[in-house]
Amino acid sequence: MAAPLVSAARCAYSLIATDLDGTLLRGDDTFSDRSLHALARVADAGARHLVVTGRPAPRVRPLLENLRSRGLAVCGQGAQLYDAGADRLLWSVTLDRELAGTALEKIEAEVGQVYAAVDQDGVDGLTLIEPGYRMPHPTLPALRVGSREDLWCEPISKVLLRHPTLSDDELAATARSVVGSLATVTMSGPGTVELQPCGITKATGLALAAEHLGLRPQDTIAFGDMPNDIPMFDWAAHGVAMANAHPELRAVADEVTTSNEDDGVAVVLERLFP
Numbered sequence: 001m002a003a004p005l006v007s008a009a010r011c012a013y014s015l016i017a018t019d020l021d022g023t024l025l026r027g028d029d030t031f032s033d034r035s036l037h038a039l040a041r042v043a044d045a046g047a048r049h050l051v052v053t054g055r056p057a058p059r060v061r062p063l064l065e066n067l068r069s070r071g072l073a074v075c076g077q078g079a080q081l082y083d084a085g086a087d088r089l090l091w092s093v094t095l096d097r098e099l100a101g102t103a104l105e106k107i108e109a110e111v112g113q114v115y116a117a118v119d120q121d122g123v124d125g126l127t128l129i130e131p132g133y134r135m136p137h138p139t140l141p142a143l144r145v146g147s148r149e150d151l152w153c154e155p156i157s158k159v160l161l162r163h164p165t166l167s168d169d170e171l172a173a174t175a176r177s178v179v180g181s182l183a184t185v186t187m188s189g190p191g192t193v194e195l196q197p198c199g200i201t202k203a204t205g206l207a208l209a210a211e212h213l214g215l216r217p218q219d220t221i222a223f224g225d226m227p228n229d230i231p232m233f234d235w236a237a238h239g240v241a242m243a244n245a246h247p248e249l250r251a252v253a254d255e256v257t258t259s260n261e262d263d264g265v266a267v268v269l270e271r272l273f274p
Contacts, residue, residue: 011272015213015220016042017074017206017232020053020063021137021189022225023242024265029139031066038266039067041273050074050209052202052222052232054188056119056127056157057082057089059140072212076119076157077186077196077228078205081212087123091208093197094121095183097152100159103182103195104148107161107175114171117142117160118151125157133162136191159183159195168193172227186228187246194228203231221272223257223265224249240268 016039018024024035039049051067052074053060060075060082070085081091100118108114115133120126127142128151129135135142145151151159163171172187175195179185183195210216222229222236225245233239233252241253242264250256257264 011045011047013219013221013238013272014047015210015215016047016049016269017052017220017222017236018049018265019224019226019229019232020051020055020060022244022260023223024051024260025063026261029063029137032263032266034263034266036067038263038269038273042269045273047273048213048215050206050213052078052206052209054186054192054194054202054228055140056080056125057123058125059127061087061123072209074202074205074209076205077184077188077194078200078202079157079196080121081205081208082123089123090212092121092157093200094155095158095195095197097156099182100156100195101152103175103179104159104161106178106182110174110178111163111166111171113164115162115164116148116151118156119158119160121155121157125154128153133160134191136162136189157196161193161195162191188226188228201231202228203235206232206235221268223268225260240264
């Protein structure tokens with residue numbers, strides 16, 4: 001990845017791609033005034049800000065309203081391209097529910113019982129959680145169902161997994177070793193190991209959104225904090241990891257900024273958009 005050439009007259013980047021949780025969002029699910037002001041600078045300079053998140057579109061909609069964004073957002077780990085202005089999905093890919101069930105069986109054959117949740121497809125899709133599953137973000141709405149079979153009642157964009165004793169890294173590594181082409185395995189936050197459609201990553205969603213906007217990888221700087229952001233960093237010209245980022249992401253980042261609680265995204269944007 002090339003380092004940016006920054007001038008006071010024009011920033012080298014016209015597309016700013018940011019993750020939400022652990023990156024642009026603070027731990028209380030709010031945006032700091034400093035971050036909002038920095039994003040206003042981006043807009044004033046004629047650049048575009050694009051949210052690229054693992055959250056599904058229904059969980060992103062209120063956050064985009066807080067950002068006063070009426071444009072595009074990449075949701076569901078790249079499985080959804082959401083148009084906030086029209087409140088509709090321009091593009092979505094669902095995870096085959098039979099394949100998802102098979103993948104879960106393979107994982108449980110290796111590590112014992114896991115607890116699962118799903119994000120349903122669509123702008124009004126629900127998050128369903130089976131008995132025993134605990135949401136990693138208590139502020140996110142979810143509907144508890146009676147059994148695992150109830151998770152498959154509607155098309156889904158992804159499956160979320162938790163194990164009672166294994167760490168996220170251990171669960172993700174085992175899942176990758178046994179799932180194969182049934183699904184893509186990602187780790188997007190504490191207590192958040194996920195299965196999504198095979199081949200779908202934040203990079204595929206970001207590339208599609210950039211194409212819609214007429215922008216290219218070399219126009220893009222990306223911010224993130226977890227291993228699911230690695231494909232996005234590989235695609236973009238410059239990748240910025242937060243100080244609180246997972247070691248795997250820090251290892252491939254072009255630079256490391258301060259933490260999400262210390263306005264790490266704003267720190268970089270203020271430098272790029274003086």
